[in-house]
Amino acid sequence: MASYIFRRTLMAIPLLLGITILSFAIIKAAPGGPVSMLMDPTMKPSDREKFEEKYGLNDPVHVQYFKWLGNMVKGDFGNSLIKRGVPVSELIMNRLPNTLLLMVVSTLLAALIAIPFGIYSAMRPYSKLDYTVTVGSFLGIATPGFWFGLMLIMFFSVKFAWFPTGGVATLNAPFSIWDRIHHLILPAIVLATADMAALTRYTRSSMLDVLKQDYIRTALSKGFKEKKVVLKHGLRNGMIPIVTLFGLMLPSFIGGAAITEKIFAWPGIGSLFIDSAFQRDYPVIMALTVVSAIFVVIGNLLADILYAIFDPRIEY
């Protein structure tokens, strides 16, 4: 087991290197490049040369890449171009807790609703409730998150004024748990919807497969209660593929979180990314692309390891 974890972790390293090369290449392909933002257009050619020399722009591309990579490994992502002098890492660390809070809460919300519905659908396939759940999850997958958010804001924030339109807390108000929850409800619902839908579909199909197995029939024919068989014997095996699903869903989940954060003015790394993209704040864009990809790689790594722990049939 330990050797599997070790090998699997080693495999992630070339992947991470590849991600940094790709992000670097994309920004390098940008016409004008990041530094044109810092340059004064009226600069004299001699000054321009000095400027390029100072920022290492005359170095060969691979030298520039390794310099950037070396700094990044040390946790130095450079400074923001827009907020002059503020280190990118500081910008990200300030906003990361908000994103994590939103993502954890909405994942829990999605799982708490989706898994029971998925199990019930699998227990009574083609029943009325199953059809309702299926159509509901199709709707959830097809609903544009930003539109759903907009509709919620329109009804519950603007029209009825039950919830705030955005932010994590009321400005200049003392900290209160209720205020934070109040701000969290709408964005968490929006972010949870799409994942809830996908999760329900997967839980249903995974449980359907498991409930067809002989050992379930044996247990039922021995006279065990259906509920006990499904929840105790079936669920254990039915949940194993879901672990992998969480890993696979992570990239789209992070993208969805960015959209949700932007609509609800939630100061997380997703809205930071979109704002930076608008302002062409390249160091922030590059850092966030790499950081989010690292999250995905770690997420998949954890999913694979958990899978190996949960499923004793896997040989490593």
Add this chain to the structure above:
Amino acid sequence: MSQSNVEISQEELQLNPHLKEKPDTLTRIFFRKFFKNKLAVIGSILLFIIIMAAVFAPLIAPYSYEQQNLIDKLKPPSSEYWLGTDRYGRDIFTRLLYGGRVSLLVGFGAVLGALIIGVSFGALAGYYGGIIDAILMRVVDIVISIPSFFLLITIVTIFKPSVGNLILIFALTSWTSTARLVRGEFLTLRSREFVLASKTIGTKSYKIIFSHILPNAMGPIIVSATLLIGGVILAEAALSYFGLGISPPTPTWGNMLQDAQNYTVMLTAPWYPFFPGLLILLTVLSFNFIGDGLRDALDPKSLD
């Protein structure tokens, strides 16, 4: 089917009453299974209407999409303006018809591009295996690890979005799932007898890949492509909503929503943000229903 010359006796017919009927063709089985799925049929009809509306927008639209009537700002739906008017007094129904053009064009175009890239990658990796497979799939792993929405936004801010550029950008960011799927199909198919038979008679590799293995993998590819179109349309609308897609005055469902995201509009004209989103939802829903129907209809193992 050629008419059989063999005489069928009365007794044989009594034993098997279906003997004189023509056997089912693959196409007929496909259509029978597909039409049995109610949601898939509903999806097909809806999508047909949406595509026709977008294609024939100039003929159907009662107004021009740029025509402003500043006196008729934010009018509610009426017989004059079927779905009301926007902040500049433009007819929302007209703009919705035209808005579908960008979404559908980008959706179909990008998925076609993604299929070309994804199928080539997956086919090469799955067919040759070994070191080629390892290298190609690591590339897929890298691209898949970067959240595609981040990748999209980064590229869109660098290259000015036009319909052509958007198609290219979406194709470049959404081919990975197809590549993985095709590779998996090729891995199982390449060891089958018919491939071995082709190899022993000296068929060229590209011919085995494209005319022998690929047709057998077409089912899952079509299904995933259908679902992918829905995903691309959603992402295009999101980009456009953030002002990173096709810019006004050309209407897209996304930039109409961006225009409608305004405190006064939401209070006085809630129908304005409602309709573009509803159309995105219906379009994506149709693609997903159709994809689900195709999955059952194209799977030879699924029951009739």
